[in-house]
């Protein structure tokens with residue numbers, strides 16, 4: 001590599017000695033870029049590339065627009081060729097020149113930037129809270145910490161029901177029945193680390209422990225950064241909610257505080273800013289996912305002790321005098337709201353250790369537990385502990401199936417619905433009248449929808465499997481029992497219990513696939529992410545088995561390497577070669593394809609933060625009926641009338657098909673400031689028995705993050721390898737013309753941020769971070785580049801959620817901000833890298849031949865292609881569309897033109913990554929396109 005770089009450098013020097021003026025042209029920049037060596041992966045946290053490339057690189061990948069963008073705080077790749085809509089593509093002859101096409105350079109460059117980010121994130125952002133961190137830093141017996149694969153902390157404790165089975169006091173290794181399927185509590189996914197990812201393991205962190213809990217003021221840097229300005233209720237969370245999160249309503253729109261009009265007549269309207277290319281199904285999908293991955297609550301509650309939620313002090317600039325009654329009335333907040341305090345697992349001062357002269361904490365100042373399994377195992381459907389497991393009702397007539405009962409809906413369906421919870425099934429009276437599912441909290445119409453759909457899918461798989469078994473009873477099902485691995489299990493020998501577990505594996509993998517190649521590319525609607533997500537799942541080179549085999553060998557070597565940093569650095573790059581699914585599935589070691597990068601897998605608290613997506617939910621659902629004209633909105637049903645037991649009633653009343661149609665066509669709420677649902681600011685919480693009986697959920701989002709010590713926004717960005725901001729004005733999108741209404745609005749919001757978080761007179765002697773340095777290498781100080789004594793924005797105090805909602809400048813088609821995306825690059829990949837059932841155990845021995853094919857081909861009928869192209873790609877009928885076609889057959893004609901189940905169903909997808917809101921043929925009369 002070094003030799004190539006030298007030759008490259010010499011050629012470019014000669015080139016530019018002769019033609020200095022060419023240097024600033026695209027051609028010149030591309031020569032420098034092409035012959036320059038690859039950028040080194042940063043050795044130090046403060047040397048990270050921050051998503052910002054060299055000038056030549058930017059010019060070569062995106063022309064002068066891209067060069068100009070380098071002066072902003074935001075990542076560069078969003079201004080490369082072909083990373084946006086049609087107008088971002090270069091046209092003319094050059095764009096046809098394959099390898100030389102600017103469009104190709106742009107997209108490939110964006111992919112490369114993302115991969116560098118991932119490598120750096122794997123290197124600098126893994127902090128395990130379960131006691132393994134000291135070895136991660138020091139290494140163990142000559143093995144680098146990031147190459148350690150087995151941890152004593154993840155052994156099953158004495159007294160665990162499987163303690164003896166995994167080896168008791170000796171070396172622990174899961175075997176036999178424990179490794180066949182996904183276990184209820186998530187143990188034994190990693191065979192040599194039985195506890196990893198199981199229920200009740202500590203949440204990890206993505207930022208160094210000493211950067212957590214800034215309000216505790218535990219070190220000088222933190223004190224320099226925030227002074228004494230932070231507290232659990234400071235700045236006041238309800239004031240933040242009311243000033244920065246509330247949806248503005250046009251006068252007389254009949255919203256009536258999110259209750260709409262009597263009889264749900266469609267004349268009601270609750271204004272909200274709509275995301276252009278995502279539907280309401282996508283909002284509830286992600287809530288459905290988070291219930292699988294993490295929860296801080298146990299049976300829907302926290303500690304019994306209640307605490308105040310703010311609405312007591314005004315913004316910082318006004319000092320700390322209490323809000324007057326008039327101000328409370330104007331803000332419409334509630335000082336008497338109370339909520340239960342978070343569970344905390346450990347809050348004693350953490351033990352410290354010194355390595356190479358630096359002192360480290362062994363864990364964060366406080367820790368909390370993940371009360372569900374961290375695996376992508378559909379535990380919200382199938383359970384994560386004994387109590388939740390009991391809520392999963394199996395069909396007494398066929399124990400391979402989930403219990404579904406007939407319900408007389410208006411749609412007269414033939415497929416059943418989940419049964420209702422019985423009082424003995426739960427500990428939280430708030431859940432009465434809901435369907436019996438493993439994770440019943442915050443139940444609503446969308447969760448009821450997806451739980452019913454996937455319960456149906458489970459049973460449809462079982463039926464299809466039984467048909468296969470009836471047709472080919474003697475054939476090898478592919479399934480094996482590790483107790484006797486060479487014995488063939490024929491289709492007719494698969495027991496109902498085995499079939500239940502196979503169906504669970506299949507449903508969980510289908511869900512992971514939908515999320516990876518359908519939900520995510522629609523959430524981040526552009527070409528680089530489309531390619532990245534498909535590569536994550538099926539591999540960039542999935543059509544080239546030879547290359548795949550070679551890459552797999554490299555991967556196997558990297559996975560074994562004791563030189564952790566190098567292995568970690570390149571593993572993710574190569575992993576996108578063969579794709580995650582099936583990584584290493586032709587090797588004998590069923591555990592050999594996973595990689596935890598030296599840090600046991602669990603989600604970090606910071607990951608929960610970026611999933612606080614409440615502003616996606618509208619206040620009213622535009623209800624349509626399939627059997628009359630789907631283009632007509634018949635009712636506007638308040639979401640608040642579709643919560644908890646009412647969700648179940650509503651689903652039963654109208655049937656899944658009409659709800660699918662309604663949520664499939666309606667756009668969800670934009671993730672931006674001043675766009676939170678009104679109903680969530682006044683959510684009734686009878687279980688708390690407080691004076692108001694209500695909470696403000698957006699305010700609670702802020703409080704919970706503070707309780708769990710999530711760094712504030714600017715330090716959050718620095719720690720994740722993104723450029724810091726220096727003032728609230730940095731949020732204003734630089735591409736907007738000076739007096740455009742949107743720029744005016746953004747300026748007003750910057751002013752509001754200043755009002756809420758305030759300003760202070762800065763002291764340049766105070767160093768406020770070690771995560772990043774200024775471009776000249778100098779330390780970053782309290783003055784953020786301004787002269788000593790200047791008034792600077794308290795941007796360091798801004799809560800993470802507020803910050804990422806304020807990011808107006810985003811890559812094309814991004815419903816989320818680049819800061820959230822950065823967190824996903826790391827953790828969404830790990831969810832796949834770490835899970836045996838998506839890597840080396842994704843094979844027929846566990847899934848059966850029939851199940852393996854079902855996941856790969858999206859169902860039992862083989863791969864089905866869409867007739868047309870989408871964004872220049874020939875594509876398969878999407879996995880969610882196939883699931884919906886099977887589980888709700890009434891949707892057949894409505895789904896026909898749908899390419900991605902999360903794109904509003906009646907939208908015309910138009911040209912290359914168009915965000916336009918136009919009806920597809922046949923939907924011209926749909927009233928949703930009139931505004």
Ligand code: HEM
Pocket residue numbers: 283284286287290294295296297302442443444608611612613614616617639643683697700704
């Ligand atoms: C009708 C819709 C919804 C309702 C009623 C609702 C309600 C709530 C409530 C009350 C909490 C606070 C729990 C606590 O900390 O005490 C919460 C937390 C949360 N919500 Fe929602 N929510 C809704 C939709 C969503 C959606 C669409 C998402 C998208 C991902 C979401 C993501 C989250 C997350 C990530 C948390 C934090 C969970 C944790 O700390 O473990 N919610 N929600």
